[in-house]
Amino acid sequence: MKRVSIFGATGSIGQNTLDLIARDPGAYDVVALTGARNIAQLAADARRVSASIAVTAEEDLLPDLRAALEGSGIEAAAGPKALLEAADRPADWIMSAIVGAAGLAPGFRALRHGTTLALANKESLVTAGPLLLAEAAKHGATILPVDSEHSAVFQALVGEDMAAVERIIITASGGGLRDWPEAALANASPADAGAHPNWDMGQRITIDSASMFNKAMELIETKEFFGVRPSQIETVVHPQSLIHALVGFNDGALMAHLGPPDMRHAIGYALNYPDRAHLPVARLDLAQIATLEFHAPSPTRYPALAIAAQVMETGGTSGCIFNAAKEIALDGFLAGQIGFMDMAGIVADTLDAMSSQGSLSIAPQSLEDVLKTDQIARDMAKRIITSRFEQKENA
Ligand code: NAD
Ligand code: MG
Numbered sequence: 001m002k003r004v005s006i007f008g009a010t011g012s013i014g015q016n017t018l019d020l021i022a023r024d025p026g027a028y029d030v031v032a033l034t035g036a037r038n039i040a041q042l043a044a045d046a047r048r049v050s051a052s053i054a055v056t057a058e059e060d061l062l063p064d065l066r067a068a069l070e071g072s073g074i075e076a077a078a079g080p081k082a083l084l085e086a087a088d089r090p091a092d093w094i095m096s097a098i099v100g101a102a103g104l105a106p107g108f109r110a111l112r113h114g115t116t117l118a119l120a121n122k123e124s125l126v127t128a129g130p131l132l133l134a135e136a137a138k139h140g141a142t143i144l145p146v147d148s149e150h151s152a153v154f155q156a157l158v159g160e161d162m163a164a165v166e167r168i169i170i171t172a173s174g175g176g177l178r179d180w181p182e183a184a185l186a187n188a189s190p191a192d193a194g195a196h197p198n199w200d201m202g203q204r205i206t207i208d209s210a211s212m213f214n215k216a217m218e219l220i221e222t223k224e225f226f227g228v229r230p231s232q233i234e235t236v237v238h239p240q241s242l243i244h245a246l247v248g249f250n251d252g253a254l255m256a257h258l259g260p261p262d263m264r265h266a267i268g269y270a271l272n273y274p275d276r277a278h279l280p281v282a283r284l285d286l287a288q289i290a291t292l293e294f295h296a297p298s299p300t301r302y303p304a305l306a307i308a309a310q311v312m313e314t315g316g317t318s319g320c321i322f323n324a325a326k327e328i329a330l331d332g333f334l335a336g337q338i339g340f341m342d343m344a345g346i347v348a349d350t351l352d353a354m355s356s357q358g359s360l361s362i363a364p365q366s367l368e369d370v371l372k373t374d375q376i377a378r379d380m381a382k383r384i385i386t387s388r389f390e391q392k393e394n395a
Contacts, residue, residue, distance in 0.1 A: 001029040003090060004271075007083070007106050008097035010042050011145065012202045013120040015038065016263045017095045018045055025049070032086040034098070034106075037061065043068030053077060055086045057102070084109050093145070093271065096121040096151060097153055100327055101320075101374050106269060108367050111141040118270040120146040122221045127320040128370045129224025130363060144270040145225055149218055152244035160249070164353060167248040168228060171220055171238035172297060173198050175210035177340075178239065182301050188340040190333060198241035198261040199227035204330060211327050211343055212297065216308035220319050223312050230312035235305065236294050242284065243292065260284060280330035300336030303344035307351070316361040317373045318351060324377035326352035332385045342388075350381040 035042035046054040064080035087109035104119035208214035
């Protein structure tokens with residue numbers, strides 16, 4: 001039996017992972033499930049798959065979790081330390097699907113035990129890519145990409161020599177606002193930006209798709225995970241979201257990965273790797289689909305892409321600052337403090353402000369370094385939002 005733990009079990013990726021696991025109960029021994037505020041879901045899932053322990057990130061919710069698990073024999077724990085301890089529990093495969101930089105530390109910790117880490121938490125690679133890969137190498141642990149584009153690239157690279165790779169193209173749906181006139185984007189609400197045309201995902205990544213901050217993160221993720229130069233990475237808008245990524249080789253061949261927009265494919269690939277198993281995803285009918293469209297993303301509609309290009313060139317702490325500022329800008333947008341198109345400005349200004357305090361190209365040396373930079377960048381981004389917001393109020 002494969003021992004598995006799921007970090008972020010109550011989220012969109014976590015639920016899709018549980019769906020696959022619950023279909024084959026005899027094959028898995030579920031060790032830990034973690035969540036945050038949705039205690040009812042966490043407890044119900046822990047009971048359903050007979051997990052050994054359920055952990056909520058929220059310390060104050062421990063009594064609720066205990067009550068919800070009463071009589072089940074399932075352990076309950078809470079808080080960031082408990083999340084790390086859950087990552088110490090022996091497992092063969094761990095899904096890293098907490099949203100945001102909060103997912104970094106538990107994934108990092110799991111690598112210490114040589115566990116295979118299925119990585120949905122793209123923030124881990126954006127904030128601490130080189131450290132994460134070094135930690136995996138040090139302990140002989142495998143990291144498998146779960147982001148659909150990166151799983152697609154990974155699959156296209158099986159049996160290939162990286163030296164023969166010329167370019168990697170990741171596709172973008174264009175997000176929920178892709179058909180809006182550009183001038184109207186400034187007035188988009190979180191509800192407008194939070195509806196995705198093709199994928200059913202968590203709220204934050206869905207809004208990041210509309211702004212293409214998600215694609216920006218994925219460009220950085222591509223550079224970090226596959227070790228290619230920024231100039232080798234491209235993105236193209238592909239409204240159907242059926243091709244997830246393409247790899248171009250030095251003989252001119254372009255290998256595309258196609259599939260329905262269903263995360264259970266990428267999750268299932270990582271779960272069964274290196275084997276392929278039957279997965280409950282729809283099969284594409286190409287004659288019915290008939291047309292696949294592509295166009296270049298507009299730099300003015302999607303300013304996040306140019307910021308990502310800069311971050312990839314700079315390296316060092318810039319990915320961590322980029323992500324932290326993006327998370328704070330997104331919080332500000334969700335709270336109605338700033339507009340949809342203000343988010344990119346906040347991120348760019350945070351990077352500028354941080355670079356005036358010291359070079360961003362100096363690589364963080366430890367997880368602690370990363371977490372410290374993350375906190376400083378969050379504070380900086382908050383100050384920038386507050387000062388802009390106050391200027392607006394006073395105007
Ligand atoms: P989600 O918001 O649906 O779920 C997030 C999970 O993280 C929940 O279980 C939540 O309880 C937990 N969580 C939230 N804040 C936490 C904190 N501070 N500490 C500990 N746990 C916390 O998110 P999602 O859409 O499932 O995305 C999860 C990760 O996977 C993200 O990094 C996202 O970018 C990535 N990803 C998601 C998709 C997708 O289809 N949803 C696709 C590719 C990559
Ligand atoms: Mg993706």
